[in-house]
Amino acid sequence: MPITHxxxxxxxxxxxxxxxxxxxxxxxxxxLRDCIECTGYANEIQETEAILRTTLRQxxxxxxxxxxxxxxxxxxxxxxxxxDIVTTRSALIGVTLLLSVFAFVQFSSSPTNSPGxxxxxxxxxxxxxxxxxxxxxxxxxxxxxxxxxRQDDTLESLARRFMVSEDVITEINHLQPDVARxxxxxxxxxxxxxxxxxxxxxxxxxxxxAITYTPG
Amino acid sequence: xxxxxxxxxxxxxxxxxxAAIETxxxxxxxxxxxxxxxxVGDPADAHEIxxxxxxxxxxxxxxxxxxxxxxxxxxxxxxxxxxSHLRKRKFxxxxxxxxxxxxxxxxxxxxxxxxSVIHNEKEAAIWNELNKLDERHRIVLILRYFQNLSIxxxxxxxxxxxxxxxxRLHTGRERLRISLQELHGE
Numbered sequence: 001m002p003i004t005h006x007x008x009x010x011x012x013x014x015x016x017x018x019x020x021x022x023x024x025x026x027x028x029x030x031x032l033r034d035c036i037e038c039t040g041y042a043n044e045i046q047e048t049e050a051i052l053r054t055t056l057r058q059x060x061x062x063x064x065x066x067x068x069x070x071x072x073x074x075x076x077x078x079x080x081x082x083x084d085i086v087t088t089r090s091a092l093i094g095v096t097l098l099l100s101v102f103a104f105v106q107f108s109s110s111p112t113n114s115p116g117x118x119x120x121x122x123x124x125x126x127x128x129x130x131x132x133x134x135x136x137x138x139x140x141x142x143x144x145x146x147x148x149x150r151q152d153d154t155l156e157s158l159a160r161r162f163m164v165s166e167d168v169i170t171e172i173n174h175l176q177p178d179v180a181r182x183x184x185x186x187x188x189x190x191x192x193x194x195x196x197x198x199x200x201x202x203x204x205x206x207x208x209x210a211i212t213y214t215p216g
Numbered sequence: 217x218x219x220x221x222x223x224x225x226x227x228x229x230x231x232x233x234x235a236a237i238e239t240x241x242x243x244x245x246x247x248x249x250x251x252x253x254x255x256v257g258d259p260a261d262a263h264e265i266x267x268x269x270x271x272x273x274x275x276x277x278x279x280x281x282x283x284x285x286x287x288x289x290x291x292x293x294x295x296x297x298x299x300s301h302l303r304k305r306k307f308x309x310x311x312x313x314x315x316x317x318x319x320x321x322x323x324x325x326x327x328x329x330x331x332s333v334i335h336n337e338k339e340a341a342i343w344n345e346l347n348k349l350d351e352r353h354r355i356v357l358i359l360r361y362f363q364n365l366s367i368x369x370x371x372x373x374x375x376x377x378x379x380x381x382x383x384r385l386h387t388g389r390e391r392l393r394i395s396l397q398e399l400h401g402e
Contacts, residue, residue, distance in 0.1 A: 013382070013385070013386045013389065014382070016385070016389065017360075017367050017381075017382055017385055018366065018367070019367055019378075019382070044393050044396070044397065045389060045393060047396065048342070048389055048392045048393045048396060049361065049389070051338050051339055051342050051396070052342055052346070052357065052361045052392060053361050053362075054339060055339040055342050055343050055346075056254070056358065056361055056362040057362070058339065059343070060250060060253045060254050060257075060362065065263060066242075066245065067241055067245050067263075067266060067267055067270065069234065069237060069238045069241060071267065072237075072241065072267060072270050072271055072274065073234065073237065091308070091311060095311065
């Protein structure tokens with residue numbers, strides 16, 4: 001029965017796999033007798049197989065050292081597996097530590113940061129301390145007005161008007177705490193009157209509890 | 217069940233008979249070593265994988281079912297061990313590459329053992345083409361031409377149909393044949 005070249009090549013491949021049945025073998029041989037092209041293909045496949053076998057043997061046919069039976073018998077596999085996991089995890093932890101050290105070195109060598117200061121979380125906007133530590137510090141950037149004191153002004157009324165505490169006015173103007181009469185002029189901070197520039201209001205600072213805006 | 221490892225031998229191994237265990241290991245260690253070597257390429261690693269394969273096999277022996285031949289079952293374990301080893305090695309290589317670039321160290325160029333082995337250009341062409349193949353096609357060629365396994369055995373080990381084994385072998389051989397023809401054409 002005549003077969004096509006394509007079918008012949010398929011049979012050549014099956015022959016290479018040792019799965020060619022006897023009847024197909026005869027059909028193939030009949031075809032190969034008359035077909036130079038397919039004979040050439042069969043030879044090429046045979047050559048490929050031979051070289052592949054030699055190449056693989058050359059590369060990998062190393063003699064192994066016989067296994068130690070006692071090692072295999074005594075080997076606690078779960079311990080080995082555990083060891084395996086530990087070594088893999090150790091590698092991960094090592095890299096993490098390495099990166100942490102690298103990051104620390106990078107940050108600590110930066111000239112803008114003082115040693116020990118954590119660079120992370122530094123705000124671009126200066127935030128005043130929540131604790132009221134001094135008038136000058138707090139109102140240092142605050143515009144002051146030189147206010148001419150009127151006859152009916154009191155420390156309390158000025159404090160309410162300028163929305164600052166009496167203590168602040170006392171401290172800025174170096175007044176005695178129990179002053180009986182106000183001087184002719186007083187320096188008064190205007191921060192609380194210009195809400196767009198003033199620092200955030202502190203409601204948790206006992207000394208500034210008086211500075212709360214009361215409408216009207 | 218294959219004739220090399222009959223049921224009674226496996227039963228003795230499960231019972232802890234040292235002589236039986238040694239017989240079983242000696243029967244298969246060369247094949248397992250070659251398979252491991254063809255996967256990982258390094259004799260020391262292959263030796264380790266061979267040992268781990270037998271440790272795992274002896275532990276799992278009570279659960280072995282005779283649906284597969286013992287050899288096929290053992291080779292599946294060796295294949296999985298080899299693949300796992302490769303994954304680990306790739307991970308470590310990536311780690312090494314990352315640390316090298318981090319510290320800007322130049323790694324020393326190592327001469328591949330293959331470079332010193334290959335003299336024949338036809339063998340070189342086949343070897344290069346084999347390494348270009350994806351794992352599915354490469355492994356069937358290795359099992360067929362290095363382990364001398366039958367199509368049925370390869371089908372058992374890889375858990376694929378015999379038709380698929382044929383098809384992959386066909387494709388692999390064709391690729392290798394063409395690489396040889398290209399060499400002749402130069």
